[in-house]
Amino acid sequence: MRNLLFLLAKFGGTILFILLEVICFYIIITFNESQGDIWKHSTNLLSGNINQKVQNTSDYFALEAINDSLLTENAKLLESIINYRVFSKENEFQEFEAIDSNFIEYKFLPARITNKTFNKRNNYITLNKGLQDSIKIGMGVVSSNGIVGIVKNVSEHYCLVLTILHGQSRISAAIKNNDFHGTLMWDEMNPKQAKLIGLPKHATVSVGDTIVTSGYSTVFPYGVEIGNVQDYAPLPNEDSFEIIVNLFNDIPAVTHCYIIRSIKQEEKLEIELGVEDEF
Amino acid sequence: MNFNWISILFRFVLLVGIQVLVFKRINFDYGILSYSHIFIYPLWIMLLPFKTPKPLLLIAGFIMGMTVDAFYHSPGVHAAALVFSAYIRDFVLRIIEPEIGYDPDQPFSIRRLGIIWYISYAALFLLLHLFVYFSIEVFSFVYFYEIMLSTITTLLFSMFIVFIFVLIFNPKS
Secondary structure: OHHHHHHHHHHHHHHHHHHHHHHHHHHHHOOOOHHHHHHHHHHHHHHHHHHHHHHHHHHHHHHHHHHHHHHHHHHHHHHHHHHHHHHHHHOOOOOOOOHHHOOOEEEEEEEEEEOOOOOOOEEEEEEEHHHOOOOOEEEOOEEEEEEEEEEEEEEOOOEEEOOOOOOOOOEEEOOOOOOOOEEEEOOOOOOEEEEEEEEOOOOOOOOOOOOOOOOOOOOOOOOOOEEEEEEEOOOOOOOOEOOOEEOOOOHHHHEEEEEEEEEHHHHHHHHHHHHHOOO | OOHOOOHHHHHHHHHHHHHHOHHHOOOOOOOOHOOOOOOOOOOHHHHHOOOOOOOHHHHHHHHHHHHHHHHOOOHHHHHHHHHHHHHHHHHHHHHOOOOOOOOOOOOOOOHHHHHHHHHHHHHHHHHHHHHHHHHHHOOHHHHHHHHHHHHHHHHHHHHHHHHHHHHHOOOOO
């Protein structure tokens, strides 16, 4: 207590000075317009800066959830684009009503890559969707840049995708806009290139043409981009071209995929099987 | 302590009265002079008795400042500056302490300390007060040039009036 009094006697003036100045400044910024504005502006600058930093940090932690939601959104957009394309190819003179579920032929399910190999002759990737999400063998897998592969095997939570960088990969592909189609295979050398064979010799091909999926298999809808023509030459003794295709998709760098579920796939397969039985 | 309460109170009323009734109405509307005002109310704090305890000095500064603010419609601005001035009055007095020292009985006698001492005391005190006042009024050192201009022009005019005031009233204690 004595020390406190001593302190007050010694620094009382200074303490009172600070107290009075604080009161004055409080009065100034409360009752004076211009000073109050400056005060608010300055404190806003400071607190805004701090808030921004906090926001940035918390945004970073939310990235995963945001990624997932963006992925779902992308899947929906892709779904509507692909379905629109398929529909408008089949019904040239009808207007597309996007929301009508009758026209939805393909559903897109986002998935994340959990494991992958790309330095072998036969390359697979593993996705984090499985039987739980009603994934079946034979479904197509694409990414935002184009085609990735076909589901080869499914477990409860994961599925194995046979990528187009696989010795046994066969994809039905066509030249965009003129519909001559052939089979896409990997030349087992370069992950950026593939081969398109079986294209008839009377097809018109030129360097730079875009190659898309043909839509004749039930796996991929029409119009998923694959790559463009880098070089082409007629095969000797055969009635077809061999085309070197530059892949759009850098498959080793892909992190997110969309699994395509064709709603009419079973129906289509059934009717085609019936035809085969006749032979 | 033998304060002359009547004369202090009288000086308070007189200074506030002249300040708000006369000098508040004077606007220099001519070029560089438009930055200047005339402030004589700090004279009250300057001339408070030498031995006034610091807390009392600060409270006096606060009351005087708020009174002037009430008329100038700028709550707290004059008060903040004058509280600051009251706080540094001791330092100012110590800086310009004359060789003969202060007489505890008649510290502010013109006859004893001379007019030169008086002018330098008033100039230093007012300079610091006005600089703080205009800084708080503008509330941003972005306008440092304007603050300095206002301080110096106002100091010149105010010094003139303070000089006359001191000559007329010739404070003794």
